[in-house]
Structures are given as structure tokens and as C-alpha cells.
Amino acid sequence: xxxxxxxxxxxxxxxVTFIVLIVxxxxxxxxxxxxxxxxxxEKDIKGDKNEK
Amino acid sequence: xKKFEIAWKTLLFLLLCFVSVAGIAFPIVENPxxxxxxxxxxxxxxxxxxxxxxxxxxxxxxxxxxxxxxxSIKYLRKKNLDDxxxxxxxxxxxxIFCILATITGSIWSKFAWGAFWSWDPRQTSIFALLLIxxxxxxxxxxxxxxxxxxxxxxxxxxxxxxxxxxxxxxxPRIMIGLHPGAExxxxxxxVQSSSPVIDFQMNSSMLLVxxxxxxxxxxxxFWMWNxxxxxxxxxxxxxxxxxxx
Numbered sequence: 047x048x049x050x051x052x053x054x055x056x057x058x059x060x061x062v063t064f065i066v067l068i069v070x071x072x073x074x075x076x077x078x079x080x081x082x083x084x085x086x087x088e089k090d091i092k093g094d095k096n097e098k
Numbered sequence: 099x100k101k102f103e104i105a106w107k108t109l110l111f112l113l114l115c116f117v118s119v120a121g122i123a124f125p126i127v128e129n130p131x132x133x134x135x136x137x138x139x140x141x142x143x144x145x146x147x148x149x150x151x152x153x154x155x156x157x158x159x160x161x162x163x164x165x166x167x168x169x170s171i172k173y174l175r176k177k178n179l180d181d182x183x184x185x186x187x188x189x190x191x192x193x194i195f196c197i198l199a200t201i202t203g204s205i206w207s208k209f210a211w212g213a214f215w216s217w218d219p220r221q222t223s224i225f226a227l228l229l230i231x232x233x234x235x236x237x238x239x240x241x242x243x244x245x246x247x248x249x250x251x252x253x254x255x256x257x258x259x260x261x262x263x264x265x266x267x268x269x270p271r272i273m274i275g276l277h278p279g280a281e282x283x284x285x286x287x288x289v290q291s292s293s294p295v296i297d298f299q300m301n302s303s304m305l306l307v308x309x310x311x312x313x314x315x316x317x318x319x320f321w322m323w324n325x326x327x328x329x330x331x332x333x334x335x336x337x338x339x340x341x342x343x
Contacts (some may be wrong), residue, residue, distance in 0.1 A: 063122045070114050078107065080325055098154050 106317065113314035120307045121150035136304045141278075145209050149300075150307055152202040154315035155195045160266060161319065162192030163231070167259040170252035180331055182248035185255060186238070187326035191319060193231050200224050220277040223265035231260050 053063060126136045126144055139146045169185035172178070203221065204214040215221060234254050241247035270277055300308065 059123055063119055066118045066122060066171060069114060070118055074111050074114075077321060077325065079322075084328050084332070088328070091332060091335060 108323070110314060110317045113310055114318070117150060117307060117311040117314055121147055121311060122306075124303075127195045130301055130303075133303050137301050139300070142210065146208055146304075148202060148206045151254070152199060152206060155199040155202060156266070157312060158195040158315055158319045159192055159199055159227075160262060161194060161316070162188045162323070163259055163262050165323070166192060166255050170255040173248055173252045177245075179244065179248060179334070180327075182252065183330040183334070184323075184327040185252065187330055189231060189234065189255065190326060191323055193228070193235070195319070196224065196228055196231070200228065204272055206220050218270075218277055220270040224268050227262065230261060234258060237326045 118132070123154050124134045124136055126138055126146060128138055136146065142149075166185045167190040169181045169188065173181035173185060200221075203224070207216065207218070207221070210215045211218075232250060237254055238247055238251050241250060
């Protein structure tokens, strides 16, 4: 356990990098998901117009 | 078209992954030998790494407010409500990036100047900018009529943007301050303090990461802006469809 704390203490900058990477991956997939949903709404709206 | 979309999204993903790793984990050393080492910049030392995140957010604040003004002018010329949505979405992102620039800047100032907030000309000017654009959102939310809201906020946005160059570029440079690039007193004389970005004190690898960061954040901004204004436009259309029955 002590070894693990020492590792965290000595490599704090890599842990920060890792957390920032996780946050960025989360933001990216959230935006990508939003983009997909937006496109399906766009299709629906265009489809409604064509029906009329 | 689909291939192009996959290409820029992959590029953005990889660019920001690289900037996150290179911007945080690459070491700052006295005499850089390897490509992944950054030089020590006098006065900034280890704090210099925040350049990769603080400067792009400030840059995007200006881009977003500029785009908001351009679409405001477009709205006033053509009276198309889609332009108002584009202007509103750009201003929303502008205020988000302005808040991020303020937060990253105050974290930087804590380690460089000793306090999170010291009413330095740069901090005061960004605070004034936040208030000006904050009032813009208050103005928008207080008007119910769509056309009236769009016209008034377009006029306000144009007037508000006139202050941006003064608050971001001019005022912090002509006043005595702590921020790099501000005036400072050396041996009783007023001189311009050196700025790592403007004076290019960075080595080539640091410059590369810096410009990649600027590019990646700019692509991210345009993606977010695109999603933002489309959601506003579709929300409006769906609401109108529902009210029409």
C-alpha cells in the first residue's frame, strides 16, 4: 500500500495527464453522440417537410 | 462528406490527446536536448505549461465574440432569425471560454503572483468583459417578442464588441501590470514586459504544441458552435410546428 502512495506521490503529473485525457475522451464522445442525435432530428424535420 | 467528417473528428481527437499529454507531462529543463523537453522561460518556470490551455481559451473568447457580432450584423441586414441563433450560440460559447480563461488565468496568477485575484489590469478588463456580455444575456431573456429580442440583442452585441479590442489587447498593454506583455517599471523607466507568446521565447517543440493546441481548440469551438446553433434552430422549428398543430 505504501508503495502505491509513493507511486502516486512521485508521478502526480502523469495522474493529472491521465485524468485530463479521461475528461477529454468523455467530452468528445458526448459531443459525437449529440452530433448523431442532431442529424437524426435534421432528417426527421426534412422528412416532415417532404411529406407535406 | 462522411469520410471528411470522420477525418476531422479523428484529427481533433488525436490532436487534443497529444496536446493534453505534451502540454502537461513533457518536462521543463534548463537546457533542452530532446524534442520533448521545454526550455525554462524566465519568470514563468514550471507555470509556463498553462500557456497551452489558457491562451487558446482567451483566443476563442475573441473569435466567439467576433462571430457573434458578424452574425448580428447579418441579422440586421437580412432579418433572418437563423443568424440570430448563430450569433447567440457564438456568444454563449464566448462567455464559457471567457470564464475558462478567467479561471485558468487566476490559477496561473496564484502560482506566479501569489494570489488568485489581484485586480491586475488584465483581470479587471476580463471581469468588465464578463459583465458586459452577462448583461447581454439578461437583455435577451427579458424580451419575449422574437424579432424585437433579435434586433435589440444584435445592436447590443455590435456595441459590446467595440469594447473587446480595448479590454483584451489595448488596456492591459498600456497600463502597469503583472501579466506578461503589460507595462512595468525597470530602473525607474516604463518598459513593455516580455511576453513568451509575442516575443517567441519558446523552443520549436513548445511552439509546435502551442499552435497545435490553438488549432485543436479552434476546431472544437466550431464543432460546438455548429451543434449549438442547430439545436436552437431545430428547437424553434419544432416549437412552431407544435403550436401550429
